[in-house]
Amino acid sequence: MLLVLAIIVPCMALRAQDMDRKVLENAYLQAVQQYEGGDYKKAAATLKAILNKDDSMDAAHYYLGLCAAGMNDMEEAELHITKAVQLDSTNYWYRQRAAVLYTATGREEQAIKEYEAILRDFPKKSDVYYNLIELYSSTGRNEDALDILDKIEGLQGRSDGTVMARFQLMGQMNHQQEAYDFLESVYDEYPSPQILSVLGDYNLSMYKDSLAVALYDEALSMAPGYAPAVVGKAEVHRMKRDYAKFIEALEPFVADPSSPVDMKMDYLKQIVQHADQRLIQGHRDDLYRLYQLCADTHPESSMASSYLVSLKLAYDDYEGVAESAEKAMKDFPDDDSFLEIATYAEYQLGNLEKVLDLSHVQLERAMKSGDKKQIATASTNVGDGYHSLGDNKKAYKYYEAALKNDPDYAPALNNYAYYLSTTGKKLKKAYQMSRRCTELEPDNATYLDTFGWILHLMGKDTEALAIFKRVMIYGGKDNAEELRHYADVLEATGKKDLAEMYRSQAAAKEKK
Numbered sequence: 001m002l003l004v005l006a007i008i009v010p011c012m013a014l015r016a017q018d019m020d021r022k023v024l025e026n027a028y029l030q031a032v033q034q035y036e037g038g039d040y041k042k043a044a045a046t047l048k049a050i051l052n053k054d055d056s057m058d059a060a061h062y063y064l065g066l067c068a069a070g071m072n073d074m075e076e077a078e079l080h081i082t083k084a085v086q087l088d089s090t091n092y093w094y095r096q097r098a099a100v101l102y103t104a105t106g107r108e109e110q111a112i113k114e115y116e117a118i119l120r121d122f123p124k125k126s127d128v129y130y131n132l133i134e135l136y137s138s139t140g141r142n143e144d145a146l147d148i149l150d151k152i153e154g155l156q157g158r159s160d161g162t163v164m165a166r167f168q169l170m171g172q173m174n175h176q177q178e179a180y181d182f183l184e185s186v187y188d189e190y191p192s193p194q195i196l197s198v199l200g201d202y203n204l205s206m207y208k209d210s211l212a213v214a215l216y217d218e219a220l221s222m223a224p225g226y227a228p229a230v231v232g233k234a235e236v237h238r239m240k241r242d243y244a245k246f247i248e249a250l251e252p253f254v255a256d257p258s259s260p261v262d263m264k265m266d267y268l269k270q271i272v273q274h275a276d277q278r279l280i281q282g283h284r285d286d287l288y289r290l291y292q293l294c295a296d297t298h299p300e301s302s303m304a305s306s307y308l309v310s311l312k313l314a315y316d317d318y319e320g321v322a323e324s325a326e327k328a329m330k331d332f333p334d335d336d337s338f339l340e341i342a343t344y345a346e347y348q349l350g351n352l353e354k355v356l357d358l359s360h361v362q363l364e365r366a367m368k369s370g371d372k373k374q375i376a377t378a379s380t381n382v383g384d385g386y387h388s389l390g391d392n393k394k395a396y397k398y399y400e401a402a403l404k405n406d407p408d409y410a411p412a413l414n415n416y417a418y419y420l421s422t423t424g425k426k427l428k429k430a431y432q433m434s435r436r437c438t439e440l441e442p443d444n445a446t447y448l449d450t451f452g453w454i455l456h457l458m459g460k461d462t463e464a465l466a467i468f469k470r471v472m473i474y475g476g477k478d479n480a481e482e483l484r485h486y487a488d489v490l491e492a493t494g495k496k497d498l499a500e501m502y503r504s505q506a507a508a509k510e511k512k
Helices: 002-036 040-053 058-070 074-087 092-104 108-121 126-138 142-156 160-172 176-186 193-205 209-222 227-239 243-254 261-274 277-282 284-297 302-314 318-331 336-348 352-369 372-388 392-405 410-423 427-440 445-457 461-473 480-492 496-511
Strands: none
Touching: 002 040, 002 058, 040 058, 058 074, 058 092, 074 092, 092 108, 092 126, 108 126, 126 142, 126 160, 142 160, 160 176, 160 193, 176 193, 193 209, 193 227, 209 227, 227 243, 227 261, 243 261, 243 277, 243 284, 261 284, 261 302, 277 284, 284 302, 302 318, 302 336, 318 336, 336 352, 352 372, 372 392, 372 410, 392 410, 410 427, 410 445, 427 445, 445 461, 445 480, 461 480, 480 496
């Protein structure tokens, strides 16, 4: 009987160990699924529980490192990735991730050493070669990058990618002419759309329009709609100032949904910022159409709508701004910038009722967010809206609400104080709010003007005069109302000649 027990007990121990290992492996698979589903926190908790039972499990350390990186804890990520490497230095992915971490944390030289070591052990991993080229290039080691490029071509042969990489490296070494000569030397062997378009751009810069167009056309015959070639052909028309054809040539590029919206908008923005006035003034509607086409092509992106609104703002087309911004508000309800722009445009158009409606929308959004600063801003805007419509009672109610949420919100303090002062009532309260406002922003001419004017209304003209001298220093000379206020205070302190001079300046400003 004792002999039987002696055999059974070790077997039971082995079975228990097998069961524990299975539990850990199942937990590990669950953690991997959690990580791939984006739940880094839950995956990390599962992996830590595994490592508490078995700290030698390299794969668990690796995935815990990935989870930490996903949660932007690079120190924790490095701790576990390097541990995984220590446990299994033959695993390519562990070492590759360690190099990525070094790069992400700004330790390029350490990343280079790691990649060089990886290449010695895994000489056929092409990704490592390209990572090294990028690191060598970013650290100014262009000759080393070219050596790596030679190794890639020795392993895989020359390709469109290696040709363009060599061209870019030569350019970074300030060997521009040699770089273009190199492209032309391989042009027959590798006539890719990218190489053809780069050569087209080069010839266009040399004013060889016909050759440039021929190269762009060849690129487009290989890849219809290839964006750099389409834009290159359009640029030929722009350089000739044939703007109707320029706009027409750009349409396929703008309407291509596969071209990134940010690339399109950056290009269109450059056109508006740097084009001559014949294009800007003579083709406003055409430019609108291009921007609108981009917005229609990328309905999921607020960027195109934002640029369209900005273009119309540049033309002081407030009706167009209001229309576009209000449409964008519906398409992108989470982007508050369109609401602010629409409010500004309606104010410029004198649509005060509409301004008030939009300000109420802004306040509703702020209330939902619970952000006290946003509530203060929106409440002040509603207050300004009611004041502009002559309803001071409601205006004051919203200013009070603004200051309840943010007692030091300067626009509410200033506007409330100034509007109280225009009625001649509650000057003491207006004085206290305005004084606080100037303490918060002592260099703001508008706020100083309000404070100086309240002092004047309270009969404190000597103090007011000192404040208005600061108003003039900080930009008040450009504002007709502030000039008139200064003139009134000057006259109240016996400086009538100076007062007349500033009144004349105020009148001149108003005429403009």
